[in-house]
Amino acid sequence: MRILHTGDWHMNAILGGKRIERSSDIIRSLEQIAAYLDERQVDVMIVAGDVFCDRSDPEALCSAVGEIKRIFTPFLIRKDRPGTILTISGNHDKHNFFQTLRHAMDLAPAVPTPEGILASGRLHLFHRPNLVKIADRVGTTVQFLLMPYPQEYWLKDLEYDTRAGQHRAKQDRFTKYLELLRAKSDQALPSVLVSHILIQGAKGQGDYRFGIEQDVVFSRTDIPTEFEYIAYGHIHQAQTPVANAPWIRYCGSVERLDGGDRNDEKTVAVVDIGPNGRIDDPEVLPLPFSPMARYNMANLTNPNVLSPNWSENG
Numbered sequence: 001m002r003i004l005h006t007g008d009w010h011m012n013a014i015l016g017g018k019r020i021e022r023s024s025d026i027i028r029s030l031e032q033i034a035a036y037l038d039e040r041q042v043d044v045m046i047v048a049g050d051v052f053c054d055r056s057d058p059e060a061l062c063s064a065v066g067e068i069k070r071i072f073t074p075f076l077i078r079k080d081r082p083g084t085i086l087t088i089s090g091n092h093d094k095h096n097f098f099q100t101l102r103h104a105m106d107l108a109p110a111v112p113t114p115e116g117i118l119a120s121g122r123l124h125l126f127h128r129p130n131l132v133k134i135a136d137r138v139g140t141t142v143q144f145l146l147m148p149y150p151q152e153y154w155l156k157d158l159e160y161d162t163r164a165g166q167h168r169a170k171q172d173r174f175t176k177y178l179e180l181l182r183a184k185s186d187q188a189l190p191s192v193l194v195s196h197i198l199i200q201g202a203k204g205q206g207d208y209r210f211g212i213e214q215d216v217v218f219s220r221t222d223i224p225t226e227f228e229y230i231a232y233g234h235i236h237q238a239q240t241p242v243a244n245a246p247w248i249r250y251c252g253s254v255e256r257l258d259g260g261d262r263n264d265e266k267t268v269a270v271v272d273i274g275p276n277g278r279i280d281d282p283e284v285l286p287l288p289f290s291p292m293a294r295y296n297m298a299n300l301t302n303p304n305v306l307s308p309n310w311s312e313n314g
């Protein structure tokens with residue numbers, strides 16, 4: 001099974017709090033991804049969270065979903081080998097909107113086979129932890145442990161007084177759910193973990209020395225590494241956060257979204273998984289990106305032209 005890993009699309013992102021629309025740049029990258037899906041005959045595309053931008057208004061969300069449909073329908077209806085898209089939610093994906101999409105999609109139910117294999121030829125959306133199986137054309141079955149960004153609605157029954165307390169509660173809940181999925185998973189099948197979280201010490205934007213006050217954080221050893229591939233989203237700089245483990249990747253964003261990733265090269269990863277596991281190290285493919293300049297605000301005659309407020313994190 002050939003898998004393409006992308007994420008952090010942040011559709012309708014706006015640069016620096018001022019109205020510098022990035023949609024056309026992002027769409028150019030998505031079109032390149034669609035070309036890779038075709039060229040490489042990919043079976044499954046993983047979108048590892050932050051598909052949308054939390055500041056998007058209803059019109060912007062409508063146009064974002066319309067563009068996703070336009071760009072990826074050829075992949076989903078590909079004649080000899082219909083593709084599958086697996087999407088999880090990130091911290092920037094508004095719960096209500098994801099829930100709305102999910103409700104609408106559930107009206108055309110994707111009924112799994114008796115063996116629990118998910119329908120191909122469509123997009124699947126998850127905002128809660130889930131374990132799914134997908135089979136490719138030659139019958140290789142891979143299971144996916146889907147762990148979206150831990151949101152408030154995961155914690156309805158939990159008490160917390162502080163932001164750090166809330167993050168700690170989310171972290172505990174995340175760990176518990178991941179354990180449950182691992183216990184439920186089939187030991188005989190290759191497994192892929194898909195998640196949208198911060199691994200402490202990852203590179204980019206101040207090297208992510210965030211503590212529990214700022215975000216839900218995991219250490220490099222908190223998450224088991226025995227998966228055939230781990231597809232992370234959240235950090236915008238593509239990287240392998242665990243040493244000597246090229247199968248554990250942050251795909252990075254698809255465009256340079258703010259000052260923090262102004263020097264990054266944007267990429268997607270492609271990995272092949274056979275019945276006995278990963279066939280080779282992931283291949284990293286380039287995406288187009290926009291050049292970015294940093295302006296010294298003191299030298300600008302009209303400081304309202306650009307804002308220095310780069311966004312804080314993924």
Ligand SMILES: [Mn+2]
Pocket residue numbers: 050090091092196233234235313314
């Ligand atoms: Mn994120």
